[in-house]
Structures are given as structure tokens and as C-alpha cells.
Amino acid sequence: MAEENIIELRNVTKRFEDDGSIAVKDMNLAVRRGEFVTFLGPSGCGKTTTLRMIAGFDTPTSGSILLNGRDITALPPNKRPINTVFQRYALFPHLNIYDNIAFGLKLKKLPEDEIREKVTRVLEMVDMAGFEKRNTQTLSGGQQQRVAIARAIVNEPEVLLLDEPLGALDLKLRMGMQRELMRIKKEVNITFIYVTHDQGEALTMSDRIIVMNKGIIQQEGDPVSIYDEPQNAFVADFIGESNIIDGIMLKDCLVRIQGIDVECVDTGFEPNEKVDVVIRPEDLVVTELGAGFTDGLVTEVTYEGAYYDIRVQAADYEWHLQSNVSAMPGTRVGISILPENIQIMHKPRSSDEEILKKD
């Protein structure tokens, strides 16, 4: 039972009438019960649209959405055991905190004392005990966020949808709320479908990440596999920073970059296939001149707190390195890399694949 799919999207496409552009294209997805799934992608890639279709605010142009195996595509939002934490909180301004949170329970006609008990419990859970009588306008952004979360989870939905819930908070508060959300997730054991364009947030919190671009799923997998084994240049570029450079796969485990043959661990490519070579900045190491696979001129060094951000120009490519040892701008250095840290990717062939590439 643990592996059962709670939400399923089957060939879901959403086209908005006004310009005919496609917001979500032929999406197939299964979310397991109790999972923390995150949609990750740049602005406008269709994350909110997907979430709104699951919530019932938008209807797919084609395809179907299933909840526990039952087709809910045409079910209105109030009939779905799904609740949403909105990006801009959407608290009811004319109700106080208590009534905001009790809104759903009152509609379910629960007895008054049961409502009171549940509201009190959920307020404790989000660390907002004693705020019952307060007005929504008198709360800080972080507090409003907590109320929005409480208002949704108090209904004990089967699925909780969160649309960039931490987007409006400052960095420090966001980190705190991330931990808080994961704790709440454990306590309530509800399936979370989370939307963000912040890759750090996605990597920290999710069981599974769905990377999207232009309405198409680029890759799905757990955070480690998404980060370590991006399947295409878009994912590699979007998740963390990457050096993406043209290469030619000479044979298994040997790639030619800028005319230099470099050892790698990837196999299964055509001989002499043109490929994208992806290397994380933190995997590149500054070495003595001639000691690495290539040499270059240090053009820029910025101290970022935890590491130095270094740019090295070698032939026509500017390598991006993150290192905890500095380098002198204007000097020539070598760059080395371990073979297993090189990612080789097929070049996109069709035009459909072309959009997977970053634009």
C-alpha cells in the first residue's frame, strides 16, 4: 500500500485560449502516497498551471488527472480532498486568524468544540499559539505564511499543494521555514506537492524532484541523482551552475574537449558523436601550470564566503571554478578534473529536444 499512487497525471496538456501557447505539454506523472514531490523550473515553465489543474482551478485541455485511481479531472476544487497553500497566502482579510483557519472545518459542519481543538493544535504546530484573535493584516510575512499552512493542513487533506510558499520571505526566514515544513510534513504525514524555482530549496526538502521547462518534464528523480546525473544540458545548467562545453566522444571513456583528449567514465556513445560535456564548478581544481588537462588565464576571482569563484579563460572557453583556495588574477594556471566528475550528454537531435536546451 505504501507504494500506491495517490495522484496521477495522464497525458495532461494545458493550452490557454488567448495565444494558443502551451503551458503544460503531454505530462505524465505519478505521485506516491506520503511523498514530498517538488516541481522545479524557471519562471513560466508551467509549475503553477500544473498545480492549479491538480487543485481543480484549471481544467486540462486534454488528458486526465486521477486521485487514488479515480478520475477527478472534472471535479470542482471544493469536492477534492486537496488543499493549497497559495503563493500570496490569500488569507481572508475580513476574518481573524481563528476564523481563517476554521473556515474549511466550519464548511464541513464539524462541532464547535472539535473545531476549536483542531485549530488550537494546528496553531501550535506552526508555532503560532495565541494568535487566534489577531487580524491577518497585523502579521508579518512569515507569520501569514504559517497561518496559510495551518489553514490548509487543519483540513487533513490527502494532498497538500504548495505554490512557492516561501517565495516572498527573506533568505534566513526561508531556511527556517524549510526545516519547519519538513517537520510538519513528518507530523501530519500528508502527501506534499511543492512548487519552487529555487533549486536549493528543492534539493533540501524533496523526496523527488520534477524538473520542468516550457511545460515539459526534463527529468525526475531524487535530489542526489538530479544533481549528480543531470540527463540533459538544461537540467545541468538549471540545477546548480555548470560548465557546458562542446565535445566529441572518441570512444568509450574518452572525450575530446577543445582538441584535448580527456578521460571520463561514460560509455555507450557512437564513436565520434558530438556531445555536451557538463562539469560542475566545484569539481574543477586549480593546479600548477601543465598539471591539469588544460591551462588558462585567471580572469576573475570573487570571494563568496564559503569558496572562491574563479574564472579561467582557456582558448575560446571561460571555465567556471569554485574552490576553497584562491588564485591570482592575471596568472596562468592548470585545471584538473577527476574522470568520474565529467558528465557526457547527447546533443539534442529533434527540434522537440532542442527546447530542452537552455535558451
Add this chain to the structure above:
Amino acid sequence: MKKRLVDFISRFYFILIMIFLYAPILVMVALSFNDSRSRVVWGGFTLRWYGTLFSNRQIREALLMTVGLALLSSFIALIIGGAAAFGIHAMRRKGYVVMMGITNIPLLNADIVTGISLMLWFIRFIPLGFNSVLIAHVTFNIPYIILALLPKIEQMNRSIYEASRDLGASAARGFFTMILPQLAGGIISGFFMAVTMSMDDFMITYFTKGAGVNTLSTMIYGEIRKGIKPEMYALSTVIFAVVFVILLIVNFSPANKKAGNKREGMI
């Protein structure tokens, strides 16, 4: 020195405008309290004309007709215009511009043109009478409702409606608890604007009413042709006072204040 002169001229100009606008009305108000049938002799203060006014059955019926017509036509216009405003709001750019043009035409159109064309239309299909006047009033009231509601619809916070649906409210419940309160200011000002316009109308009513149906304005017109009676001054004063009060309410209602927006194009 120069500034003072400019100040003086602008103040003088303002006072001049006020005199031209309101002096005739003040004269009429004064005459309504004049205990003499003459228009030039002050015969002392009296409420006599108000007394005969309210004991006159014809006037009472016309008053009832005017108020009833205004309220009923405004209410119907509110429903139709409200639905239209939501529809226009949901339209794409092109449809929006076209619909707003269509909305504005009846406002700018000469009343006599509207009145005659409606009359031609009505005599072909329905007998002239209360129904025809009602339809005519609904017709010209709809644009005022749309113009008052549309900005409110555009400003409204949709997400709390969606939040209520998300938490289990039906579409109707979400509409009445989340959307309608946000539009209250527009509904009130649109409704009172329509009431004012309906009570104010003479031309369109004159052409579309049947025999036996009279509003205050058409009745006064009929009476004045027989000779001006002081009761008419009293009646006009009452109408003026009512319209004045309604406009005050509309412009200073708390709902409008809270939104903090200046009334554009209200008068």
C-alpha cells in the same frame, strides 16, 4: 502681488460658476416657500404648496411611479449589468475594447435619439405602458452599472475566492462571501447612480411611456403646459433635494472612501 490677483480672479471665477449653476435652483427653492402665486412678489413664508403637493393624488401616483421605476429598473440593471461586467472583464483585449465602446454609446447618445428609437422598437412588439418604460430605463441604466462595477472587478483579489473554493466552499458561496463584499462599493455607487439617472430622465420616459403612466418629470411637463403652479416649485425642490442627498451618499460612502479612489466620470 501678482499671485494675489490670480487668486482673486480664480476665486471670482469659481463664485461666478456657482452662481450660474445654483442661483436658479435657489430661486426655485425660495419660490416654493412663497405665500403668493406671483413669481416676483414675496408674500411671506409658507409650507402650503408642500401641503397641496402631498395631498394631490396625481402627484402621489407619479412620485410612487418614479421611485418604483427607479428602484426596479436599477435592480434589474444591476443583475444584467453585473453579469455583463464580469463577462467584459474576462474578455481579451479586442472584445474588451469593443464592449466598452458599446457600453459608452448609450451614455453619449442624445436622449431623444434613444427615446425615439426605443419607442419605434416597442410599438412594433409590445404595448406602450409600464413595461415599455421599465425596459427603457433598464436599458439606459445598464452602462452606469457596468462603469461602476468594472474597476472594482479589475481590482478585486481573486485568490481569496479560490482559497475559499479550495477549502470547500461552493461556487455560489465563494461568490457571495468573497467576491460580492469586495464589489460592495461599486454595487452601491452603480445602483444609486442608476436610480438617479432613472429619476432624472424625462426624454426617454416621455417617448416610451403609454397613456396613464406618468413619472414626476413627465407629469410636471404636462402640468406646466397648462400653466405653472407653485406646487411644481415645491415638487422640483423635493426632487432636487433627493438627488442631492443621493449624490452625497454615493460620493462620500465609506466603501468608496476605503478604496481611496477618486470617482472618475461619476457626474
